[in-house]
Amino acid sequence: LEGHIHGALAATEGWAPPFLVLIASGGHTHLYDVPAWGTYRLLGATRDDAAGEAFDKVARTLGLGYPGGPEIERLAREGDPRAVPFSVPMRGRAGYDFSFSGLKTAAVRFVQEGYAPADIAAGFQRVVVASLVGTLERAARATGRQRVVVAGGVAANRALREALSASGLEVALPPAGLTSDNGAMIALAAESRWRRAPEPDPFDVPAEPYWPLGEAG
Numbered sequence: 001l002e003g004h005i006h007g008a009l010a011a012t013e014g015w016a017p018p019f020l021v022l023i024a025s026g027g028h029t030h031l032y033d034v035p036a037w038g039t040y041r042l043l044g045a046t047r048d049d050a051a052g053e054a055f056d057k058v059a060r061t062l063g064l065g066y067p068g069g070p071e072i073e074r075l076a077r078e079g080d081p082r083a084v085p086f087s088v089p090m091r092g093r094a095g096y097d098f099s100f101s102g103l104k105t106a107a108v109r110f111v112q113e114g115y116a117p118a119d120i121a122a123g124f125q126r127v128v129v130a131s132l133v134g135t136l137e138r139a140a141r142a143t144g145r146q147r148v149v150v151a152g153g154v155a156a157n158r159a160l161r162e163a164l165s166a167s168g169l170e171v172a173l174p175p176a177g178l179t180s181d182n183g184a185m186i187a188l189a190a191e192s193r194w195r196r197a198p199e200p201d202p203f204d205v206p207a208e209p210y211w212p213l214g215e216a217g
Contacts, residue, residue, distance in 0.1 A: 001028065001213040004151035006192055007178035007185030015172060020145045022136050024160075025152030025180075026052035026067070029098045031135065032213065033143055037196055040213045043139055044096025051128055051154045054100035058107045058124050062117045072121045073157055079118030081126040084110050088127045088134070096139050098131060125159050133163045146170055153180045 004023050009015050021032040021040070029046040049057065052069060059068025064075065086106060089099045103124060110120050136148060149172045150164060156179040164171045178185055194200075 001030070003185035003189045004174070005034075005149055006188035007182070008149045008151035008155065008172050008174040010178055010185075010188060011175050012172045015147065015149075018145060019147035019149055019172075020136065020139055020143065021149045021151065022132065023152045024051040024132060024150070024154035026050055026056065028152065029100070029132075029154075030213070031096050031098075031139060033139075033145070034149075037192070042212075042214045043143075044098065044135065046098040046100060048099055048101035049104070051098070051100055051132065052152065054103050054128065055154070057104040058121075061104060061107045061111060062120060067153070069153060069157060072125055073159065075118050076122040076125045076159070079116065079120070079122030081119075081122040083119040084115050084123035086110075086123040086127045088130045090131060091134070096135050098135065100128065100131075103127065125157070128154075129157070129160045129163050132160060133167055136164075137167055137169070140169055147172070151179075155179050 001023055004025070005021050017034045017036050017039075019034055021034055023030045027050055029050045030042065031044045033041040033043055035041070052067075055072050056066060056068035059066070059071045062075070064071035086103065089102060090097060107120055107124060111117070132154075136150075140146065140148060147170045150160075151174055154160060155173055156176065161173060164173070
């Protein structure tokens with residue numbers, strides 16, 4: 001996750017904390033406040049499916065290929081984003097958590113009711129983007145952060161990028177080649193840590209198979 005953050009900062013100049021970070025991928029939808037390098041305060045996370053996972057599941061429901069994000073985005077260009085009555089998940093609730101599992105159930109129902117696949121794709125994409133950007137905007141107002149980093153595979157979505165551009169926030173997004181998991185972003189994170197603390201870790205440091213970002217010092 002730290003690699004995703006540094007991948008998103010690869011094309012920026014002079015960015016330093018404090019800022020917010022939204023990581024939206026197939027495995028994560030997490031929102032962090034970053035007051036200083038190496039300090040991550042979790043503000044909210046998905047309660048069920050991650051955003052990218054929801055894209056994959058709805059794409060499968062529509063008979064599309066994998067990964068689902070690019071397939072949904074392609075089909076959505078042919079549809080009406082307001083034609084299908086999707087609801088924005090978690091709208092009006094306190095806090096900064098996300099929820100996307102119910103959108104697959106809704107998509108199945110809309111397929112059964114005969115809505116056009118392109119309209120379902122467009123409507124689904126619209127509410128996912130509204131959920132991500134709306135929650136991020138609320139967190140920015142509450143914390144006073146104007147700069148936000150948006151990373152992970154979902155950050156490649158054009159509709160999300162357009163909504164972020166219109167939000168009024170100062171946004172850092174990863175270059176196209178650094179949105180999904182890659183070695184370059186891990187190298188960037190390692191370089192950042194080395195520059196802050198150039199003394200290497202000893203070779204007897206034990207491996208940690210699961211290390212939540214908020215616990216990484």
